Structure formats: C-alpha cells, structure tokens
Amino acid sequence: TLAILSIVFGGTVFAQAGTLDNIYSSKTLKVGVNPLFEPFSFEQDGQRVGVDIDIAQELADKLGVELELVVPDNFSDLIPMLQKGDIDIIMAGMSITFDRAKVIDFSDSYFDTGISILLNKVSSSPLGLGSVKDLAEFQSVLNQNNNEDKLIIAVTKGKAPEKAAASLFPKATIKSYASNEEAALATLNGEAHIMMHDEIFLKLFVKNNTGLTRFKAFVLNPPIKADAYGIAVRKSNQDFVNLLNVFIRELNYEGGSNKYLGQYLPVKSNIVIRSIEIDDQDFGD
Numbered sequence: 001t002l003a004i005l006s007i008v009f010g011g012t013v014f015a016q017a018g019t020l021d022n023i024y025s026s027k028t029l030k031v032g033v034n035p036l037f038e039p040f041s042f043e044q045d046g047q048r049v050g051v052d053i054d055i056a057q058e059l060a061d062k063l064g065v066e067l068e069l070v071v072p073d074n075f076s077d078l079i080p081m082l083q084k085g086d087i088d089i090i091m092a093g094m095s096i097t098f099d100r101a102k103v104i105d106f107s108d109s110y111f112d113t114g115i116s117i118l119l120n121k122v123s124s125s126p127l128g129l130g131s132v133k134d135l136a137e138f139q140s141v142l143n144q145n146n147n148e149d150k151l152i153i154a155v156t157k158g159k160a161p162e163k164a165a166a167s168l169f170p171k172a173t174i175k176s177y178a179s180n181e182e183a184a185l186a187t188l189n190g191e192a193h194i195m196m197h198d199e200i201f202l203k204l205f206v207k208n209n210t211g212l213t214r215f216k217a218f219v220l221n222p223p224i225k226a227d228a229y230g231i232a233v234r235k236s237n238q239d240f241v242n243l244l245n246v247f248i249r250e251l252n253y254e255g256g257s258n259k260y261l262g263q264y265l266p267v268k269s270n271i272v273i274r275s276i277e278i279d280d281q282d283f284g285d
Contacts, residue, residue, distance in 0.1 A: 019088050019233060020240040029060045030068045032078045034092035036179065038204060039264035041071075041092065052091045054260040055110065059247055074178075076158040079104060082234055089244075090232035093198065095160035105237065106230035107244040111257045114223025115161050116199035118184065118206070122216055124193040127151065135220045148172055154183040154192035161196040164225050181205075188212050199223050204265060 023029050033052055034041040041050040048069055060067035070087050072078055078090045082104060096106045117138065121130045127147045132138045142148055151172040155162040156179060165174050175192055177183035184205050187195040195202065199219060206213045231244050251257070 018239065019237045020243065023063060023065055023088055027065045028068050029056070029063060029065050029089070030070055030087045031056045031060075032070045032072060032081055032087035032090045032092060034075055034078075034094075035071050035073065036181070037075075037093045037201065039200070039261065050264060051111070051257055051260045052093060054263070055251065055257065056091050058251070059244075062247060075156075079232070082232060085234070088233075093229050094232055096228050096230040097160055097163070099163070100232070103235070104232045105235055105241050106232055107241055108248050109228035109230055110248045110251065111229040113227045113229065114199050115164050115196055115225040115227050116202050116223045117220045118187055118195040118197070118202045118217055119220055120187050120190060120193055120217050123187075123190040127193060129193065132220070135222055135224055138220055151194070152192040154187045154195040156180050156183050156197060159197070160227060161198075165196045168224060185212075188217055196224070198227065200265065 031052075033048070033050075033056070036042055037050075037052075039050055040052045041048065043049075048071065053069065056069070057067050070081070072081060075092065078087075078092055078094070079100070081087050082090055090104075093111075094100070096109060100106070117135065119129065119132070119138065124130055127150055128141050128145045129138060129147075132141055142151065148169055149171040151169060152175060153165045153169060153172050154175050154177060155165050157176040162174065162176055165172070175183075175186065177186055180197060180201055183192075183195050183197070184202070186192055188209075202219045206217065206219060231248075233240055233244070
C-alpha cells in the first residue's frame with residue numbers, strides 16, 4: 001500500500017509520497033551514517049566500513065535497492081538532514097532518546113549497549129577515586145567523600161551521554177567536546193576526571209591507545225546507564241518503521257549486530273547491562 005499524504009492548497013490536491021515509496025521509486029536507500037564511530041562507521045583503507053555499514057547494506061539488499069552512504073561533517077547534522085529529506089534513514093549508532101523521538105521516529109533497538117565511564121586514575125586521585133575498581137566503588141567513594149561538586153565530566157556535544165551526565169551527576173561540571181576522540185584525549189590530559197560515552201567506544205579507545213592509557217585510565221564496569229541504538233526515520237512513516245522492526249527482528253534471529261561486530265572488534269560479551277569485555281587475549285600480541 002502506498003503511503004500517501006494528501007495536501008489541499010488553493011483547491012488543488014498534491015500527493016507527497018512517503019519515504020518507503022521514494023526509496024522504491026529511486027531504487028536507492030540513502031543512509032546517513034556517523035562520520036567517525038569505530039567500530040560502527042569509520043574509514044579503513046579508503047573505504048567506509050563498520051557494523052552500521054554492513055547492516056545498512058543488508059537492509060538495502062532486502063529492499064532490492066542500491067545503498068548510498070551519506071557521511072555528514074558532524075553527527076549533529078544528521079537529524080536536520082533527515083528532516084529535510086536529504087537522507088532516508090539514520091543508522092549512526094544513534095541512541096533512542098525521548099527528546100529525539102519528539103522530532104523523528106525510531107525503529108526498535110538494533111543494538112543494546114550502555115553508557116560507561118572512562119576514569120583518569122591520576123587526575124581523580126585528589127577526589128579519592130584513583131584506586132576504585134568498578135562502578136559500584138566509584139559511586140560509593142564519590143558519595144562518601146561528598147565530592148560530586150568537584151567532579152569534571154567530559155562528554156561529546158549533542159550525544160546522549162551529555163544529557164545523561166547532567167542527570168546522573170547534577171552537581172558536577174560538564175565539559176562538552178566536538179568529537180568522541182577530543183573528549184577522551186581531554187580526559188587523559190587531565191582536563192576532566194572522567195568521560196561518559198558508549199562502552200564499546202571507550203574500551204576500544206583504551207585498547208588502541210595503550211601508550212597513553214596504561215596505568216592511567218580504564219573503563220569502569222558495568223555501564224552506568226543502559227543505552228540502545230535505533231534506526232531513525234522522518235515522522236509520519238509508520239509503514240516504514242513497521243518494516244524496519246521486522247527487519248531488525250529477522251536480524252536478531254540471525255545473530256543480530258554481533259555477527260558483524262566480530263569482524264571489527266573481537267569481543268566476548270559479559271552481560272551486565274550488556275557489558276563488553278575487550279581483553280588482550282581477544283586481540284593477540
């Protein structure tokens with residue numbers, strides 16, 4: 001059934017096709033992806049690769065259309081691009097949040113994860129946090145020492161952890177940075193005591209930067225807040241949302257996002273709000 005929105009103006013009826021109809025008529029699925037979010041979307045040997053790219057290709061194949069990847073300059077450009085019709089969907093490791101759902105629609109979650117804390121053990125020592133072993137101890141010591149008002153948190157501007165940090169630590173100082181990498185490096189440089197972000201990004205960052213992080217920073221387990229990524233669609237496209245939910249259900253029957261995740265990030269899953277363990281044995285020497 002064609003999803004048609006009829007608009008009456010000056011006695012004339014105009015028909016505006018829905019997103020799914022436009023995809024079929026153009027024979028192209030335009031997907032807005034994250035400019036840099038390893039292992040979901042990143043450049044490798046001159047090619048755009050990642051979990052989101054693989055899932056987008058599978059979706060395009062099932063729709064019988066070509067895939068066109070659209071990479072914005074900034075993550076924050078994606079929702080305006082979707083609303084203007086420059087892209088058909090967003091698949092960018094985008095967290096499903098209440099505020100975003102006011103202006104766009106989301107599919108069911110295609111990847112369940114969590115917001116975690118990267119702790120700089122050196123800079124956080126004056127707060128009594130330098131020797132904590134996990135999230136529970138971090139929270140306990142922070143409360144016992146009554147130091148939340150001295151805590152400085154690095155986040156990426158416009159992403160879900162920015163709001164989560166303000167909600168979970170209302171007395172803390174929040175510093176927002178333009179990119180995930182800038183926020184992580186700022187934390188390592190002592191500009192912040194902790195960074196809050198997706199646990200896979202944080203653990204991969206620590207692993208890929210052992211020269212900077214060894215003996216200095218690590219990711220607390222488990223995540224402090226559950227998180228989930230959805231496929232974003234323009235409002236008034238419920239038929240397409242329904243189809244995407246069926247696609248995600250079938251994807252999950254076949255192993256879900258993890259069947260692609262292993263190509264970029266050998267992991268073993270320790271389910272504590274879906275905590276992802278990244279150990280040396282997973283990567284080899």
